[in-house]
Amino acid sequence: MYEILASFAQTGGMIYFILLFAGVLTYALWPKNQETFDQAARSPLNDEGPIND
Numbered sequence: 001m002y003e004i005l006a007s008f009a010q011t012g013g014m015i016y017f018i019l020l021f022a023g024v025l026t027y028a029l030w031p032k033n034q035e036t037f038d039q040a041a042r043s044p045l046n047d048e049g050p051i052n053d
Contacts, residue, residue, distance in 0.1 A: 027033065 028037070
């Protein structure tokens, strides 16, 4: 019984993490998000100084 449950948990966990990875990868490579990521990549190079609210 333990072997069946352990095998099910391992398989389910692997499928869960594969789907999670695919979702993150899809989000990161989605064309709509490109401008946001480009702006974030350029932000350390801006000379505007720290943001004070």
